[in-house]
Amino acid sequence: xxxxxxxxxxxRYGDEMVALMExxxxxxRPDLRLRLSTAWSGVRERAHETGLVASGAPLERLRAGSxxxxxxxxxxxxxxxSFSKIAxxxxxxxxxxxxxxxxxxxxxxxxxxxxxxxxxxxxxxxxLGPLTRYVRGGGWVRxxxxxxxxxxxxxVLLGATxxxxxxxxxxxxxxxxxxxxxxxxxxxxxxLLFAAVLAQWTQVAAxxxxxxxxxxxxxxxxxxxxxxxxxxxxxxxxxAAVWWSSIGLHAPWFLRGSRVGVAVSAFxxxxxxxxxxxxxxxxxxxxxxxxxxxxxVTARDExxx
Amino acid sequence: MTTSKIPEGLRxxxxxxxxxxxxxxxGPKHGHALAKDVATFAGVRLSPGALYGAITxxxxxxxITPLDSDDRRRPYRITGAGETALRDALTxxxxxxxxxxxxxxxxxxxxx
Numbered sequence: 001x002x003x004x005x006x007x008x009x010x011x012r013y014g015d016e017m018v019a020l021m022e023x024x025x026x027x028x029r030p031d032l033r034l035r036l037s038t039a040w041s042g043v044r045e046r047a048h049e050t051g052l053v054a055s056g057a058p059l060e061r062l063r064a065g066s067x068x069x070x071x072x073x074x075x076x077x078x079x080x081x082s083f084s085k086i087a088x089x090x091x092x093x094x095x096x097x098x099x100x101x102x103x104x105x106x107x108x109x110x111x112x113x114x115x116x117x118x119x120x121x122x123x124x125x126x127x128l129g130p131l132t133r134y135v136r137g138g139g140w141v142r143x144x145x146x147x148x149x150x151x152x153x154x155x156v157l158l159g160a161t162x163x164x165x166x167x168x169x170x171x172x173x174x175x176x177x178x179x180x181x182x183x184x185x186x187x188x189x190x191x192l193l194f195a196a197v198l199a200q201w202t203q204v205a206a207x208x209x210x211x212x213x214x215x216x217x218x219x220x221x222x223x224x225x226x227x228x229x230x231x232x233x234x235x236x237x238x239x240a241a242v243w244w245s246s247i248g249l250h251a252p253w254f255l256r257g258s259r260v261g262v263a264v265s266a267f268x269x270x271x272x273x274x275x276x277x278x279x280x281x282x283x284x285x286x287x288x289x290x291x292x293x294x295x296x297v298t299a300r301d302e303x304x305x
Numbered sequence: 306m307t308t309s310k311i312p313e314g315l316r317x318x319x320x321x322x323x324x325x326x327x328x329x330x331x332g333p334k335h336g337h338a339l340a341k342d343v344a345t346f347a348g349v350r351l352s353p354g355a356l357y358g359a360i361t362x363x364x365x366x367x368x369i370t371p372l373d374s375d376d377r378r379r380p381y382r383i384t385g386a387g388e389t390a391l392r393d394a395l396t397x398x399x400x401x402x403x404x405x406x407x408x409x410x411x412x413x414x415x416x417x
Contacts, residue, residue, distance in 0.1 A: 013360070015377040016335075017357045019376075020336035020337050020378075024337065040354065041357070044358060
């Protein structure tokens with residue numbers, strides 16, 4: 001019945017909770033209601049562990065809002081990488097009269113993409129002090145397993161990337177762009193590995209955000225950065241949509257890789273999937289920003305937790 | 306979860322962390338003893354998931370602490386910070402009760 005709970009939680013409280021259930025049931029079999037409520041509590045505990053759910057206190061809600069923005073950024077990065085791959089060399093496909101709108105929209109995406117990365121770096125630097133104190137104060141034990149997992153996957157990714165680059169140097173342009181099935185498969189595997197690394201490090205960061213006893217002021221700075229990141233994501237999504245519209249209107253063949261002038265739909269699976277992912281992540285970011293904004297005023301008067 | 310007849314939105318006293326702190330204010334207890342005590346003094350039946358969810362949060366915030374035990378039934382006790390948090394919550398509730406009673410022109414004891 002406890003399989004819905006995270007492993008670390010089961011390790012710490014599992015035996016106690018089973019003992020409690022045995023006492024409460026006194027030999028009876030657990031009914032459906034108990035099973036469902038236990039499953040729901042387990043799912044909530046998982047959400048707590050990721051830092052996405054907060055209990056009561058305003059600063060905890062501020063923290064949960066920031067974690068939600070962080071998660072949405074991780075997904076957004078994947079959508080951004082896919083978008084930049086799709087948009088490669090788009091300018092050459094457009095007639096010069098139609099170029100400015102798409103170019104400006106793409107520039108906004110590129111500049112804000114860099115701004116987003118800068119915000120994440122600033123957030124990491126701000127967090128370094130409390131993080132170091134937490135690790136030195138014995139907190140390492142609580143995050144060791146997740147950090148080791150993320151480091152291991154990162155090392156595998158690094159090795160795979162180096163191997164892929166070396167392989168790519170022995171292939172011609174056609175082979176690199178879809179004509180060598182083995183290379184394309186390896187490329188896709190690397191992409192999946194990258195997504196896994198991103199997910200693991202995001203989970204590590206979220207865990208740190210939840211466990212470290214932040215000072216109120218530091219948490220507010222992080223929340224402000226999260227709000228900025230949310231705004232960046234929303235703006236990038238709009239700019240990417242403008243770019244897509246412009247290309248769809250003036251050079252839809254570019255999205256399909258067809259010959260110039262061929263009338264085709266601009267709704268290719270890759271761009272639709274990318275824009276859906278981007279919009280979904282952006283919307284999640286906006287939810288996080290809204291949580292932060294709603295908590296902001298209440299949190300102002302709270303002390304450190 | 307509760308046997309109270311007070312409408313859901315008006316019950317402030319069925320908050321699991323508050324109930325647990327109130328129970329532990331009397332002395333250390335393990336999960337089953339906590340659940341029984343809460344059911345007795347508040348008429349609230351906490352499910353194992355709700356009880357241990359609240360215990361997890363309270364321990365994380367340093368408001369309760371586990372005691373050593375060879376048994377799987379580990380007892381918990383309230384900490385100094387937990388007592389302060391409970392006192393603050395009760396003071397706030399007392400203030401609310403006083404205001405409500407005075408506006409209803411009731412003596413506070415009549416609410417009991």
